[in-house]
Amino acid sequence: MRMTEISPAPLGRLFDREPRMPDGMKVDYDGLIPNNVGLSEDVRVRRALETWHPGYIDWWKTMGPEGFQEALVYLRTAVGVGAEGWARFDYVKMPDYRWGILLAPKVEGRTIPFGAHKGEPAWQEVPAECRAMLRRLLVIQGDTEPASVEQQRHLGATAPSQYDLRNLFQVNVEEGRHLWAMVYLLQKYFGRDGREEAEELLRRRSGDADTPRMLGAFNERTPDWLSFFMFTFFTDRDGKMQLAALAQSGFDPLSRTCRFMLTEEAHHMFVGETGIARIIQRTCEAMRGAGIDDPTDIDRVRALGVIDLPTIQKKANLHFSLTLDLFGSEISTNAANAFNAGIKGRYHEDRLTDDHQLLGDTYPVLRLKDGAIVREEVPALSSLNMRLRDDFVADAAAGVARWNRVLQRAEVPFRITLPHVAFNRRIGEFAVVHADCEGALLDDAAWAGRRETMLPSADDYRFVASLMQPVSERGAFAGWIAPPRIGIDNKPGDFEYVKIEG
Ligand code: BYC
Numbered sequence: 001m002r003m004t005e006i007s008p009a010p011l012g013r014l015f016d017r018e019p020r021m022p023d024g025m026k027v028d029y030d031g032l033i034p035n036n037v038g039l040s041e042d043v044r045v046r047r048a049l050e051t052w053h054p055g056y057i058d059w060w061k062t063m064g065p066e067g068f069q070e071a072l073v074y075l076r077t078a079v080g081v082g083a084e085g086w087a088r089f090d091y092v093k094m095p096d097y098r099w100g101i102l103l104a105p106k107v108e109g110r111t112i113p114f115g116a117h118k119g120e121p122a123w124q125e126v127p128a129e130c131r132a133m134l135r136r137l138l139v140i141q142g143d144t145e146p147a148s149v150e151q152q153r154h155l156g157a158t159a160p161s162q163y164d165l166r167n168l169f170q171v172n173v174e175e176g177r178h179l180w181a182m183v184y185l186l187q188k189y190f191g192r193d194g195r196e197e198a199e200e201l202l203r204r205r206s207g208d209a210d211t212p213r214m215l216g217a218f219n220e221r222t223p224d225w226l227s228f229f230m231f232t233f234f235t236d237r238d239g240k241m242q243l244a245a246l247a248q249s250g251f252d253p254l255s256r257t258c259r260f261m262l263t264e265e266a267h268h269m270f271v272g273e274t275g276i277a278r279i280i281q282r283t284c285e286a287m288r289g290a291g292i293d294d295p296t297d298i299d300r301v302r303a304l305g306v307i308d309l310p311t312i313q314k315k316a317n318l319h320f321s322l323t324l325d326l327f328g329s330e331i332s333t334n335a336a337n338a339f340n341a342g343i344k345g346r347y348h349e350d351r352l353t354d355d356h357q358l359l360g361d362t363y364p365v366l367r368l369k370d371g372a373i374v375r376e377e378v379p380a381l382s383s384l385n386m387r388l389r390d391d392f393v394a395d396a397a398a399g400v401a402r403w404n405r406v407l408q409r410a411e412v413p414f415r416i417t418l419p420h421v422a423f424n425r426r427i428g429e430f431a432v433v434h435a436d437c438e439g440a441l442l443d444d445a446a447w448a449g450r451r452e453t454m455l456p457s458a459d460d461y462r463f464v465a466s467l468m469q470p471v472s473e474r475g476a477f478a479g480w481i482a483p484p485r486i487g488i489d490n491k492p493g494d495f496e497y498v499k500i501e502g
Contacts, residue, residue, distance in 0.1 A: 026080055027102060034100030036081060037184070048187040049101075052198050056179075059202045060095060064149055065172055068156045069095055072499040073169045074488065078102055078177075081260050089489045091499065097173045101184045104259035112250030113349050114356040115342035122252040123342075126189045130341050133334075134251060135190055135197065137344060140214055141242065142182030142201050145175045147218035148231070150206035155228055158468035160478035164225070166488060166497035167271045171232060174264045181257045189253070216426060217322040224464045225481075226279065226307060230319035233272030233399060238326045240265050241347055241392045248345030273399050274484060276316075277406050281482040282306055284410035295414040302463055305479045309407075309414045311464065314456045316416055317437060320396065321424035327389040329428045330365050335384040346384065347391040363387055366421060368429050373422055373439055385428075393418065424455065472500065 027036050032050055039046045061069060073094060076087040081102050110122040126134055149172050159165035179201060186194035204211045207219045217235055222228050243265060247258035286304040287295070295301070301308040328335065338344035339358070346352065354361065361380035366373055380387075397418055404415045420439030422430040434447035437454055456464075471478045475494030487495055 027078060027100060029079075029098065029100075034098045035102070037101050037103055039101065042188075045184070045188045048195055048198075049184065052183060052187070052195075052202075055199070055202050056099075056176075057095060059146065060149075060176060063146070063153060063205070064176070065094060065156050065169060066153050068165075068169065068498070068500075069093070074166055074491075074495075074497045075170055075173060076489075078260075078264075081105060086263065094169060094173060097176070099173070099177050099180045101180060102177075102260045103253065103256035106252070106256065110252060110255075112342040113248055114345045115250070115340045116357070117250060117342045118356050120250075122250050122255070124252055126251060127341075130251070130343055131190075133338055133341060134254070134343055135186070135193065137246070137338065138182050138185050138190075138254070139197050139201070141246070142179055142186070142197075143204060143214045144218050144239070145179040145182070146201060147204075147206045147213035147215075148172075148175050148235070150213075151218065151220070151222040151231070152228060155222065155225060158225065158470050159472070160225060160481045161471050161476060161483070162474060162495075162497040163477075163484060163487065164275070164481075165472075168228065169498070170488075171236075171268050171271060174268070177264070178261055181261055185253060185257060216325050220322060223461065224468050225275070226312070226315050226464050227319070229272045229275030229279070230315050231272065232268050233276060234316075234319040234323040234396060235326070236265060236268040236272060237392060237396055237399075238323050240269065241388055241395070242326075244347050245344050245349075245388055248349040250342030254343075269399075273402065275481070276312070277403055278482040278484065279307055279312065279480065280309070280403055280406045280416075281410070282480055283309060283312075284407065284412045285482070287412060288410065293413070295412060305467065307464060307467065307480055309412070309416075311456065311460050313416055314454065314460060316400075317419045317423065318455050320418055323392075324389060324421055325425060325427040327392065327428075328385045330367070330386040330389070331378060331382045331429075332385045333382065336379075336381040339381060339384055347388055366429065368422075368433060371441065373430075373435075373441070389421070393421065419454070472498075 027034050028040065031040055031046070032053065033039060033046070039049070070093060072091040074089060075092045075097065076089050077092065077098055078086050079088045080086045081104055112118055112120050112122055152168060152172060155168055156165060159168065183198045183201065186197050190197070204213050206213045207221065212219045222231055240262065243258040243262050247255050247262060249255045249258070283301065283306040286306040287301060290300070290304055292300050295309040298308045298310060335344070349356065358380040362377040363380040363383040363386065364375050365378045365383045365386045367376045369376070400416050400418060407414055419437035420435060422433065422435035422439050423437050425431050434442040434444065436442055436450060442450065467478065467480045469478065474496050477483050483493065487493060488497065
C-alpha cells in the first residue's frame with residue numbers, strides 16, 4: 001500500500017504537445033480522447049468512442065458528483081504510463097477531465113503465463129473460442145466503475161473537509177476512466193456487440209429496481225463518509241485483486257489495460273485506509289480527552305461528536321461481507337474455464353512457482369457440510385474464486401492491522417477484526433445459512449436477535465448521518481475525523497483543493 005501520493009514529474013504543461021517520454025509511454029492529448037493506443041490512426045475505434053463520448057458526458061452530468069460539476073478541483077491527470085511520474089496535478093472542472101485510453105507499455109515477447117496455452121505468445125486479438133467469456137468479464141468489470149460513481153454521487157454535500165472532497169472526486173473521475181478502459185476494449189475487439197455493451201454500461205443504474213448494476217455490492221447505498229471509506233478500503237480492494245488477476249491475462253490488451261488501472265487503484269485504497277485510520281484516531285483523542293476508558297460506553301463517546309468504535313466495527317463487518325460476495329462462488333466452473341483458457345489468472349500468478357496449469361492440484365475450501373463449516377480439498381482449478389478471496393482477506397487483514405496500530409498507540413483497549421467469511425453472505429456456500437462474526441451458525445431467531453449487534457442498526461445510521469455536516473473552509477476538518485499527516489501533492493494544510501465558485 002502506497003501511503004503517499006505520487007508526485008508529478010516535471011513534465012511541463014499538462015497538455016504539452018511533445019511530452020518528453022519514450023514512445024508508447026506518452027499520452028496523445030491532441031484529439032478529443034487522450035490515448036496512448038494510436039487512436040488517431042484507428043478511425044473505426046476513434047469514431048465509435050467519439051460517438052459514445054456525448055452519452056458518457058450526459059451520464060457524468062446526471063449521475064456523477066451532485067452539485068460540483070462547475071467547481072474547480074485539484075485533480076491528477078495521467079500524462080504518461082511509465083512507472084514514475086505519470087501524473088500531473090491541476091485545477092479541473094470535472095466534466096472537462098481528460099478521460100482517456102491508457103495502456104501500460106507492451107512487454108516484447110510476452111507469453112501466456114498460465115492455463116492450457118501457457119508459454120504460447122500472448123494474444124493481440126481475441127481468440128474466437130474465448131470471445132463470449134472475455135466479453136462477459138469486460139462487461140462485469142466495466143459495470144462496477146460507473147456503479148461506484150453513482151453510489152457516491154451525494155457525498156459531496158457532506159464532505160468533512162476540502163481535502164476529503166477532492167479525494168472523493170479523484171476517485172470518481174478515475175472510476176470514470178476505468179469505464180473508458182473497458183469500453184475501449186469492447187469497442188476495439190468486439191465490434192457491434194461491443195458497441196451495444198458500451199451503451200448498456202451507461203444505461204444501467206446502481207440500485208435501480210428495473211436496470212440494476214450487475215453485482216450485488218454495487219447496488220448498495222453509500223449513505224455517509226464512513227461507508228465511503230469502508231467501500232474504498234474493502235470494495236476497491238476487490239477491484240485490486242480482480243484487476244491483478246486480469247492483468248495476468250494472455251489477452252495482452254487486457255493485461256496492459258489492467259496494469260495501468262492498478263496504478264490508479266492504489267490511491268483509492270489509500271483514501272479508504274487513511275480515512276478510517278483518521279476517524280479512529282479522532283475517536284481515540286476525544287475519548288482520552290474526556291477520560292473515557294471503555295470503548296463500549298457508546299452514549300458517552302457519541303456525545304463527544306465522534307464515531308464510537310463498535311459502530312466502526314459494524315460498518316467494517318458490513319462492507320467486508322458485501323465485498324466477499326464479489327468473488328463469486330467458492331467453487332466455480334466459470335473461474336476454472338477462464339483460467340484454463342488463459343484469460344484470468346491468479347493474484348501474483350507471475351510470482352507463483354507451481355506449473356501454472358493446476359490440472360492435478362487441490363486447494364482447501366471452506367464448505368458447508370451437514371450443518372457445519374468444514375475445510376475440504378477441492379480441485380484447484382474449480383476453487384480459484386476461493387483462492388483469490390483468500391488473497392483478498394490476507395491483504396485486507398494487513399490494512400486492519402495498520403488501523404489497530406492507531407488504537408494501540410492511543411492505548412485504547414479495542415481492536416478492529418474481520419468477521420468470519422460465513423458472516424452475512426448472499427453468494428456462495430454460506431448464502432443459505434446465518435453465521436455470527438466468529439462463524440458459529442445461527443438459526444433465524446438467533447440471527448434476528450443478534451443482527452444489530454453485528455451490523456449497523458437504524459440508530460447507528462441515524463447517528464452517523466447526524467455527524468455528516470459539510471466543512472468547506474480551507475484547512476478545516478469535521479470534528480469526527482483527524483486531518484491527514486500530509487496533503488495531496490505535498491500541499492500545505494490550508495491548501496484550497498476545491499474552488500467552489502469556479
Ligand atoms: N452478484 O461461477 P460464479 C472493482 C453470478 S470491483 C451478482 O460463482 P464467477 C471496483 C455470476 O455472474 C472488481 N451475481 O462466479 C471496486 C454468474 O452468473 P452467470 C470487479 C453474481 O463467474 C470499487 C453466477 O453468479 N471486477 O473493480 O466465477 C469501485 C455464477 O457465478 C455475483 C470483477 O469482478 C455477485 N456478487 O465469478 C469501482 C472481475 N457473483 O454468468 C470498481 C470480472 C457471481 O451464470 N468478473 N454472480 O449468469 C469476474 O471475474 C467474475 O464474473 C466474478 C464472478 C468474480 C464477478
